[in-house]
Amino acid sequence: MSLIIIGTVAFDAIETPFGKTDKIVGGAATYASLAASYFYNKAKIVAVVGDDFKKEDIDTFTNHGIDTEGLQIKVGEKSFFWSGKYHNDMNSRDTLVTELNVLEHFDPIIPESYQDCEYLLLGNLTPQIQKTVIERLKNRPKLIVLDTMNFWMDIMMGDLLETIKLVDVLTINDSEARQLSGEYSLVKAAQKILTMGPKYLIIKKGEHGALLFHEDKVFSAPALPLADVFDPTGAGDTFAGGFIGYLAQVGTINFNNMKNALIYGSALASFCVEKFGTERLLELDKATIAERLQQFVSLSSFEIIKD
Amino acid sequence: MSLIIIGTVAFDAIETPFGKTDKIVGGAATYASLAASYFYNKAKIVAVVGDDFKKEDIDTFTNHGIDTEGLQIKVGEKSFFWSGKYHNDMNSRDTLVTELNVLEHFDPIIPESYQDCEYLLLGNLTPQIQKTVIERLKNRPKLIVLDTMNFWMDIMMGDLLETIKLVDVLTINDSEARQLSGEYSLVKAAQKILTMGPKYLIIKKGEHGALLFHEDKVFSAPALPLADVFDPTGAGDTFAGGFIGYLAQVGTINFNNMKNALIYGSALASFCVEKFGTERLLELDKATIAERLQQFVSLSSFEIIKD
Numbered sequence: 001m002s003l004i005i006i007g008t009v010a011f012d013a014i015e016t017p018f019g020k021t022d023k024i025v026g027g028a029a030t031y032a033s034l035a036a037s038y039f040y041n042k043a044k045i046v047a048v049v050g051d052d053f054k055k056e057d058i059d060t061f062t063n064h065g066i067d068t069e070g071l072q073i074k075v076g077e078k079s080f081f082w083s084g085k086y087h088n089d090m091n092s093r094d095t096l097v098t099e100l101n102v103l104e105h106f107d108p109i110i111p112e113s114y115q116d117c118e119y120l121l122l123g124n125l126t127p128q129i130q131k132t133v134i135e136r137l138k139n140r141p142k143l144i145v146l147d148t149m150n151f152w153m154d155i156m157m158g159d160l161l162e163t164i165k166l167v168d169v170l171t172i173n174d175s176e177a178r179q180l181s182g183e184y185s186l187v188k189a190a191q192k193i194l195t196m197g198p199k200y201l202i203i204k205k206g207e208h209g210a211l212l213f214h215e216d217k218v219f220s221a222p223a224l225p226l227a228d229v230f231d232p233t234g235a236g237d238t239f240a241g242g243f244i245g246y247l248a249q250v251g252t253i254n255f256n257n258m259k260n261a262l263i264y265g266s267a268l269a270s271f272c273v274e275k276f277g278t279e280r281l282l283e284l285d286k287a288t289i290a291e292r293l294q295q296f297v298s299l300s301s302f303e304i305i306k307d
Numbered sequence: 308m309s310l311i312i313i314g315t316v317a318f319d320a321i322e323t324p325f326g327k328t329d330k331i332v333g334g335a336a337t338y339a340s341l342a343a344s345y346f347y348n349k350a351k352i353v354a355v356v357g358d359d360f361k362k363e364d365i366d367t368f369t370n371h372g373i374d375t376e377g378l379q380i381k382v383g384e385k386s387f388f389w390s391g392k393y394h395n396d397m398n399s400r401d402t403l404v405t406e407l408n409v410l411e412h413f414d415p416i417i418p419e420s421y422q423d424c425e426y427l428l429l430g431n432l433t434p435q436i437q438k439t440v441i442e443r444l445k446n447r448p449k450l451i452v453l454d455t456m457n458f459w460m461d462i463m464m465g466d467l468l469e470t471i472k473l474v475d476v477l478t479i480n481d482s483e484a485r486q487l488s489g490e491y492s493l494v495k496a497a498q499k500i501l502t503m504g505p506k507y508l509i510i511k512k513g514e515h516g517a518l519l520f521h522e523d524k525v526f527s528a529p530a531l532p533l534a535d536v537f538d539p540t541g542a543g544d545t546f547a548g549g550f551i552g553y554l555a556q557v558g559t560i561n562f563n564n565m566k567n568a569l570i571y572g573s574a575l576a577s578f579c580v581e582k583f584g585t586e587r588l589l590e591l592d593k594a595t596i597a598e599r600l601q602q603f604v605s606l607s608s609f610e611i612i613k614d
Contacts, residue, residue: 089491184396186514187534207493208515211532220529220606225518227494259609293611299527300607302566304600 002042002067002116003248004141005033005241006108006133007123009047009071010080013097014276016231017088024277025057027080028123028147031234034281035268036121036245037064038289043245044114046070046133048102050078060282069111074102090229091206110136119248121240122146122167127159134166143253145169146198147240150176165197168253171240173204186211190218200258202243204236212262214255221262222300224270224292231276235269238281242268267292309349309374309423310555311448312340312548313415313440314430316354316378317387320404321583323538324395331584332364334387335430335454338541341588342575343428343552344371345596350552351421353377353440355409357385367589376418381409397536398513417443425449426555428547429474431456434466441473450560452476453505454547457483472504475560478547480511493518497525507565509550511543519569521562528569529607531577531599538583542576545588549575574599 007028014021029047036043044067049057051073061068083097108129120141122130130146146167152160153176164170170193174186180196181189186203190213193201201213209223243265250257267289274280314335321328336354343350351374356364358380368375390404415436427448429437437453453474459467460483471477477500481493487503488496493510497520500508508520516530550572557564574596581587 185534185536187532190532191534205515208512209527209529218532218606219609220516220532221609222516222527222529222607225494225497225525225527227492227498229492256610260611263609263611297611299525300529300609302526302528302570302607303563304567304570304604 001118002044002114003036003040003119003121003244004044004046004070004110004114004117004133005029005036005121005123005244006046006130007032007121007125007237008080008103009045009049009053010082011052012233012277013081013083014231014233015085016090017086018228018230019276021276023081025060026082026234026277028125028234028237030060030278031237031272031281032121032123032241032244033061033066034064034278035238035241035265035272036248037066038268038284038286039242039245039264040248041065042248043067044070044117046108046110046114048072048074048106049080050102051075053079060278067113070109070114072109077102084233086232090232108133108136115139118142119244120144121244122163123237123240124149127152127156127163131159131163131166143168143244143247145171145240145244147171147236148176150179153179161196167198169200169202170198171202171204171236171243173206173236177201177203187218202262204239210239210262210266212258214258217255219255219259219262221259221266222296223266224295224299226270226273229273232273233277235272238272239265239269241265263293263296267296308425309351309421310343310347310426310428310551311351311353311377311417311421311424311440312336312343312428312430312551313353313437314339314428314432314544315387315410316352316356316360317389318359319388319540319584320390321538321540322392323397324393325535325537326583328583330388332367333389333541333584335432335541335544337367337585338544338579338588339428339430339548339551340368340373341371341585342545342548342572342579343555344373345575345591345593346549346552346571347555348372349555350374351377353415353417353421355379355381355413356387357409358382360386367585374420377416377421379416384409391540393539397539415440415443422446426551427451428551429453429470430544430547434459434463434470438466438470438473450475450551450554452478452547452551454478454543455483457486460486468503474505476507476509477505478509478511478543478550480513480543484508484510494525509569511546517546517569517573519565521565524562526562526566526569528566528573529603530573531602531606533577533580536580539580540584542579545579546572546576548572570600570603574603
């Protein structure tokens with residue numbers, strides 16, 4: 001039994017009001033698998049890099065017990081590269097450079113050893129690649145989580161809708177939920193999206209937390225108010241990775257476990273933004289995470305006495 | 308012992324994408340006192356109206372057990388009138404008409420029977436009037452809550468800062484917290500504002516809920532996700548009224564009770580927006596409110612097991 005995480009493994013160059021980085025290892029699958037590794041020790045990635053990706057970069061994954069058999073290394077090619085600059089409010093950013101490189105012809109190969117997959121996280125990639133991964137698994141995983149973004153809604157909504165049909169949980173942000181549904185009210189948006197395939201919908205609201213919708217139920221996860229958001233890159237992927245990593249650890253899918261999973265994902269995401277790139281994610285330990293989880297408890301607990 | 312609520316009692320004409328009203332009774336003190344009346348039966352208002360304010364309008368208050376001895380009726384003058392139109396997203400609105408009328412020379416007279424005041428809510432008004440009310444109370448109330456807005460920050464920040472110094476709880480929205488503190492991060496904004504006088508700061512974030520800051524503690528109250536926001540007018544005043552009404556009922560000021568008070572305020576505000584003006588607020592009962600409070604419990608409860 002295992003958790004497969006598919007997504008980009010990439011080099012990022014990030015500029016925020018707090019400073020800038022050279023090329024550092026990033027990408028959705030990187031953030032998500034590192035986050036998941038703190039809860040579940042059988043995470044496996046499916047991704048592609050070029051031969052500019054060094055052994056020590058791969059060690060980052062293996063040191064966290066992440067299986068990299070599904071990480072293809074294309075000799076003579078370069079890894080996906082993204083460079084971006086965040087504005088002062090940290091809520092908006094400009095993309096400075098996007099070099100697809102190896103990603104352009106990415107064919108996600110599933111190693112035989114991955115076929116025991118029970119949990120599948122389809123990180124942000126083209127809807128076709130996400131669908132191909134589902135098709136190449138001999139048994140349908142117990143839980144498929146799909147992360148996507150407005151970019152795919154803009155240019156290939158048809159394909160995206162086909163892929164969305166096949167998944168259990170969809171994670172998008174509030175403006176994407178509005179775009180996908182054509183509804184301004186997030187409640188109405190959720191009602192519509194829950195007829196498109198997913199049984200669970202997570203709407204991420206950044207500093208305002210996240211909402212989980214399922215049937216007629218809704219759960220609101222708070223975000224930890226932070227004095228400084230140092231670098232928001234990867235926070236959404238970290239959230240998704242922490243979310244599915246926790247569920248894989250627990251092993252039972254129900255609304256209560258999903259609610260907890262949102263808190264675990266939010267806790268990991270709150271670490272992610274404290275330093276540049278994956279830096280903070282790499283240095284966590286169970287005690288530090290447990291303490292942060294307790295901060296979420298005090299942040300949101302209250303007691304209403306039934307009359 | 309009693310709760311005094313000072314603020315506007317006014318006529319509003321409201322237009323939203325769902326329809327429009329003729330002149331209906333509104334104003335901060337109206338919404339706040341109606342909300343408080345569901346938790347505490349000794350609410351008293353201090354406000355001013357013209358003789359266009361009819362006996363049946365006053366009955367609205369007395370029917371809810373609200374003391375109107377402090378409601379001055381200016382013969383030959385007209386009540387404050389506001390007219391506004393909400394945009395499609397319901398988060399922004401245009402003010403169409405503002406007629407100050409009786410409000411222009413409002414001198415808040417505190418009846419002798421109000422001098423047992425333990426809880427004071429200073430609804431949105433000029434900072435000088437708010438300060439005058441504090442000065443005219445012979446004994447300082449146990450708890451003073453101040454609600455204000457960006458308008459006063461724009462045109463009389465000095466006076467506002469003088470009044471803020473005197474209160475225990477300040478309630479403002481997120482952009483106002485940023486304006487008042489000069490800090491973008493709400494955590495840093497709160498740290499600064501908590502040195503300006505108030506011991507508690509509530510930052511209202513509309514559909515994203517509210518944050519309560521006190522010393523180094525923070526609490527995040529969710530907002531109930533609603534399919535339709537019919538009319539947001541008065542939601543903030545209703546929140547403040549429910550908040551202080553609950554605290555007056557409980558009678559003890561501490562962080563835990565404050566947290567609950569935020570939930571009670573949020574619950575009342577969630578009713579307020581379901582119909583035009585005060586319509587929904589007028590028809591509530593304890594059972595309906597108790598049910599809504601349980602919705603807040605399920606909305607935000609989760610269980611993290613300590614390792």
